[in-house]
Amino acid sequence: MLSDLFNPIAFAAGMVALVNPCGFALLPAYLGYFLGMNDGKTDTRLQALNRSQLVAGAMSLGFLAVFGTLGILFTGLNSQIRPILPWFSMAVGIGLVVLGFAMLRGFKPMISLPKLEKGTSGGSMLNMFLFGVSYAIASLSCTIGVFLAVVGTSGTESTGLSQLGGFISYGAGMGLLATVLTLAVGLGKKNVVTNFKKLLPKINLISGIILIPVGIYVFLYGVWEHQILGDNPQDATQWINSFVTSVLDVQTSISNFVDGRVTFLGWTFLAINVVIIVGGIAQRRMSGGSPKTELA
Numbered sequence: 001m002l003s004d005l006f007n008p009i010a011f012a013a014g015m016v017a018l019v020n021p022c023g024f025a026l027l028p029a030y031l032g033y034f035l036g037m038n039d040g041k042t043d044t045r046l047q048a049l050n051r052s053q054l055v056a057g058a059m060s061l062g063f064l065a066v067f068g069t070l071g072i073l074f075t076g077l078n079s080q081i082r083p084i085l086p087w088f089s090m091a092v093g094i095g096l097v098v099l100g101f102a103m104l105r106g107f108k109p110m111i112s113l114p115k116l117e118k119g120t121s122g123g124s125m126l127n128m129f130l131f132g133v134s135y136a137i138a139s140l141s142c143t144i145g146v147f148l149a150v151v152g153t154s155g156t157e158s159t160g161l162s163q164l165g166g167f168i169s170y171g172a173g174m175g176l177l178a179t180v181l182t183l184a185v186g187l188g189k190k191n192v193v194t195n196f197k198k199l200l201p202k203i204n205l206i207s208g209i210i211l212i213p214v215g216i217y218v219f220l221y222g223v224w225e226h227q228i229l230g231d232n233p234q235d236a237t238q239w240i241n242s243f244v245t246s247v248l249d250v251q252t253s254i255s256n257f258v259d260g261r262v263t264f265l266g267w268t269f270l271a272i273n274v275v276i277i278v279g280g281i282a283q284r285r286m287s288g289g290s291p292k293t294e295l296a
Contacts, residue, residue: 005165008262009254013150014173021108021204023139028196030059030131031185045187050280052186053179053273058125060175062132064168066140071167086226089148093219096145096211103208136171142207145214149221150251176269220244
């Protein structure tokens with residue numbers, strides 16, 4: 001039953017979605033802010049990693065809040081959403097193709113959410129949570145095609161926990177990669193921010209190339225789903241039916257391939273974080289200090 005809450009391919013897609021042209025511009029700001037919090041501090045390496053965990057954990061909760069809410073709404077309103085989802089997929093597919101070509105011509109889809117980003121001016125857990133919410137919303141604007149391809153479209157074929165699990169897994173994947181990057185900063189890898197800024201133009205180009213085929217697939221999936229859910233599913237366009245079912249078969253094969261590997265990666269990373277937490281607590285007790293609950 002609990003296994004239904006984990007979708008390996010959605011988890012992997014969430015990790016990829018963290019690096020996108022809409023939200024990616026916010027990531028250096030987040031990492032730079034985290035570096036700024038550590039300026040002038042005399043934390044040990046272990047304490048810096050504990051601080052990284054708090055920051056990344058709060059941001060990851062923001063991801064999960066956004067995608068978890070979407071999952072609950074999608075699951076609860078599935079019967080109302082399902083009839084219009086094919087049309088929505090077709091519209092999104094066309095929009096993604098247009099956006100992809102525009103990005104190849106130099107368009108940069110920067111999205112700012114000032115009210116939410118304003119929360120990063122402080123150092124509380126709430127501020128980092130709000131940053132995670134803003135990043136998830138901004139990222140979804142550019143990754144809606146991938147999101148629909150691995151979560152939204154497959155969700156119409158499943159029910160209950162498996163639907164919700166796809167959304168949660170997507171957010172968890174984003175949180176995992178964000179935590180890895182934050183821990184890297186905590187280890188003193190300050191050039192991470194500089195390297196991310198250098199990557200932004202390339203990410204824009206790569207995303208433009210990816211959005212075009214993804215948009216075509218999402219559009220064709222919408223057409224296919226509309227035909228399959230129609231009164232005469234046997235009249236579905238043959239080449240579209242063959243194409244979509246082939247992609248779905250590939251998606252299933254990829255899911256089976258990454259299932260155990262992603263699960264192993266997740267448990268391994270969880271174990272590493274537990275060791276860091278226990279080590280930090282032990283170090284503070286040995287030094288006679290008390291755990292810090294604030295980030296600044």
